[in-house]
Amino acid sequence: xxxxxxxxxxxxxxxxxxxxxxxxxxxxxxxxxxxxxxxxxxxxxxxxxxxxxxxxxxxxxxxxxxxxxxxxxxxxxxxxxxxxxxxxxxxxxxxxxxxxxxxxxxxxxxxxxxxxxxxxxxxxxxxxxxxxxxxxxxxxxxxxxxxxxxxxxxxxxxxxxxxxxxxxxxxxxxxxxxxxxxxxxxxxxxxxxxxxxxxxxxxxxx
Amino acid sequence: xxxxxxxxxxxxxxxxxxxxxxxxxxxxxxxxxxxxxxxxxxxxxxxxxxxxxxxxxxxxxxxxxxxxxxxxxxxxxxxxxxxxxxxxxxxxxxxxxxxxxxxxxxxxxxxxxxxxxxxxxxxxxxxxxxxxxxxxxxxxxxxxxxxxxxxxxxxxxxxxxxxxxxxxxxxxxxxxxxxxxxxxxxxxxxxxxxxxxxxxxxxxxxxxxxxxxxxxxxxxxxxxxxxxxxxxxxxxxxxxxxxxxxxxxxxxxxxxxxxxxxxxxxxxxxxxxxxxxxxxxxxxxxxxxxxxxxxxxxxxxxxxxxxxxxxxxxxxxxxxxxxxxxxxxxxxxxxxxxxxxxxxxxxxxxxxx
Numbered sequence: 001x002x003x004x005x006x007x008x009x010x011x012x013x014x015x016x017x018x019x020x021x022x023x024x025x026x027x028x029x030x031x032x033x034x035x036x037x038x039x040x041x042x043x044x045x046x047x048x049x050x051x052x053x054x055x056x057x058x059x060x061x062x063x064x065x066x067x068x069x070x071x072x073x074x075x076x077x078x079x080x081x082x083x084x085x086x087x088x089x090x091x092x093x094x095x096x097x098x099x100x101x102x103x104x105x106x107x108x109x110x111x112x113x114x115x116x117x118x119x120x121x122x123x124x125x126x127x128x129x130x131x132x133x134x135x136x137x138x139x140x141x142x143x144x145x146x147x148x149x150x151x152x153x154x155x156x157x158x159x160x161x162x163x164x165x166x167x168x169x170x171x172x173x174x175x176x177x178x179x180x181x182x183x184x185x186x187x188x189x190x191x192x193x194x195x196x197x198x199x200x201x202x203x204x205x206x
Numbered sequence: 207x208x209x210x211x212x213x214x215x216x217x218x219x220x221x222x223x224x225x226x227x228x229x230x231x232x233x234x235x236x237x238x239x240x241x242x243x244x245x246x247x248x249x250x251x252x253x254x255x256x257x258x259x260x261x262x263x264x265x266x267x268x269x270x271x272x273x274x275x276x277x278x279x280x281x282x283x284x285x286x287x288x289x290x291x292x293x294x295x296x297x298x299x300x301x302x303x304x305x306x307x308x309x310x311x312x313x314x315x316x317x318x319x320x321x322x323x324x325x326x327x328x329x330x331x332x333x334x335x336x337x338x339x340x341x342x343x344x345x346x347x348x349x350x351x352x353x354x355x356x357x358x359x360x361x362x363x364x365x366x367x368x369x370x371x372x373x374x375x376x377x378x379x380x381x382x383x384x385x386x387x388x389x390x391x392x393x394x395x396x397x398x399x400x401x402x403x404x405x406x407x408x409x410x411x412x413x414x415x416x417x418x419x420x421x422x423x424x425x426x427x428x429x430x431x432x433x434x435x436x437x438x439x440x441x442x443x444x445x446x447x448x449x450x451x452x453x454x455x456x457x458x459x460x461x462x463x464x465x466x467x468x469x470x471x472x473x474x475x476x477x478x479x480x481x482x483x484x485x486x487x488x489x490x491x492x493x494x495x496x497x498x499x500x501x502x503x504x505x506x507x508x509x510x511x512x513x514x515x516x517x518x519x520x521x522x523x524x525x526x527x528x529x530x531x532x533x534x535x536x537x538x539x540x541x542x543x544x545x546x547x548x549x550x551x552x553x554x555x556x557x558x559x
Contacts, residue, residue: 001219002219002222002223026291028291028294028347029294032294032344035340051324051325051326052326052329055326055329055330055332055333056329058333058336058337059329059332059333059336062333062336062337063333063336063337063339063369064336064366067339067340067343067362067366070340070343070362071343071359071362074343074347074355135325135326135386179524181525181528
């Protein structure tokens with residue numbers, strides 16, 4: 001009863017906010033609707049008992065990725081009218097892509113109904129170690145059966161990160177405006193200030 | 207509590223709903239009261255450090271000052287700037303306040319006194335604390351004004367930066383406790399130091415990350431050395447500039463609820479939560495309820511927060527970013543490696559799993 005109510009609440013909100021993402025006129029509103037959609041998707045995952053994945057969804061997508069989206073969308077000056085003007089021109093392409101996606105979905109569901117397929121043999125034993133809680137279960141699987149894939153994914157992400165840093169790194173800039181923190185920390189009152197005792201009517205020479 | 211309501215002859219669903227709502231009210235209403243009183247404490251501590259008297263007019267010792275302030279903002283007119291994005295402008299303080307409240311669902315105040323004793327408690331706290339930036343970004347953008355927008359940009363960069371090191375620090379504690387569950391983390395600290403001291407902070411590997419956690423918590427809640435988002439000499443009042451009346455008060459309450467949450471987190475992660483400091487019955491302090499120990503420890507940390515506020519000057523923004531990315535990130539990463547290495551070497555890993 002409670003689960004049913006929660007499921008329909010989350011499911012309806014996911015679909016409604018997903019629709020609002022593509023229909024909202026203001027791009028910032030779109031991003032905020034997208035965040036609502038992520039949230040409700042996380043709620044659905046909690047309902048099926050995948051609380052670890054749900055929390056990761058919120059931490060990674062809502063906490064980091066969507067903040068960057070919001071950042072970029074707020075900084076950019078997006079002219080919605082100009083984007084709408086290109087709609088008719090690009091409509092045939094969009095229709096073709098939509099049809100391909102529909103065909104793939106139908107094929108996928110059809111294939112799923114036909115029965116399972118054998119794709120190679122697993123490297124280690126298929127049954128995960130019997131541990132309680134899906135956080136432990138995911139950890140046990142990632143570091144035993146899928147260790148190679150997990151490490152490979154990590155290395156790919158590391159390479160991507162280094163690539164992004166290399167692309168945006170500017171080696172030398174003008175000396176002016178550059179902060180040397182070590183120099184600032186080493187500075188002390190003796191060398192930064194002078195005490196003067198000016199007499200009346202005379203200025204101070206520094 | 208569900209069983210209690212079921213004994214009244216209610217069905218399970220209704221009993222569950224009523225018990226949950228009662229639990230939420232039992233946490234949220236005292237929290238509001240605590241926020242009001244802690245604002246008073248904050249002002250009294252600053253006043254004492256500045257050799258002033260602080261609030262001393264409303265009620266005995268000025269105790270009712272926060273309620274007078276609350277009444278004042280409640281009776282003021284809510285002004286919405288004509289150029290503001292209305293929906294988001296109104297939503298932003300509500301989001302800030304709600305997000306500050308929902309994290310308390312998993313905080314254990316005493317053994318078993320917790321609304322939702324979930325397995326991923328610490329991850330939930332981390333997820334919720336990463337959400338608190340949205341209220342600020344939305345407020346800054348919807349105000350349609352330059353200073354709030356600058357403040358929102360600063361806030362989002364700052365909170366994302368310090369969340370990284372907070373995440374690594376939490377991993378250190380999780381590795382030691384072997385669990386994400388906050389109750390388990392507290393229980394794992396029982397007799398941690400030489401069999402008698404309760405608390406991870408007395409561990410040589412965990413004390414440095416406690417210090418980093420305290421500083422990151424200051425940055426995450428935008429308290430004084432890092433309150434660049436509302437630096438009044440540069441940004442008027444930051445993201446709150448265009449807000450008035452209750453919408454301003456919601457930001458205020460949310461900010462203090464977040465600070466209290468960080469105090470509670472430090473208590474749970476490093477100072478043994480509701481356990482007394484030592485695991486031996488020196489004076490009969492096992493008779494003192496755990497919740498009193500919990501609040502006493504939280505109060506100690508809150509005092510440290512206001513102490514810092516009254517004594518430390520504000521950072522420059524580039525210094526803030528440097529501290530987050532170039533000092534705390536490598537250091538916390540190093541401590542993750544050190545702690546996991548030590549646990550592997552001594553064979554303590556996976557003990558509580």
